[in-house]
Amino acid sequence: MRSEYRAILRNAMISPQKVHVLVDAIKGKPVEKALDILRFMPQKSAKILQKIVHSAVANADNKDKVDVDRLIVANVTADQGATLKRFSARARGRGTRILKRTAHITVTLADKAS
Structure with a gap:
């Protein structure tokens, strides 16, 4: 049986597009190696992402007391969250819309397949 442990961050003030750049760098890697990659x-x-991975490791440790060294980053998703709509002043008394995008980021950890 393969156990999975998750951590979710909702409404992070960053665009999901910017998170997707790093998702492939850590997906499928052992937790320790993924944290080293993110650190630099x-x-x-x-x-x-580093904070969310730490949170998922803490969830795994508290829930089942698993060996943290055996965990891998099984999946990372960054979905579109709520968009804050703001206005910025422009020439001739006009205003333009600025969309401040947010993301829902989910990190899933799993035991290594034996």
Whole structure:
């Protein structure tokens, strides 16, 4: 039986498109290696993903007391969240819309297949 452990961050103030850049870098990797990869990436989404992976590891440790060294990053998804609509001043008294996108990020960890 393969156990899965999740951590979810809702309404993160970052576009899902920016999170997708790093998703392929950590998907399928052992947790320790994924955290090392994220630690040295310069993107804002790397720090956010690092916190979510830490949270998923803590969830696994508290729930079933699993060996953390045997966990891999099974799946990472970044879905569109609510969009904040703002206006910015433009020339000649006009205003243009600015869409501040948010993301729902889910990290799923699983035991290594024996």
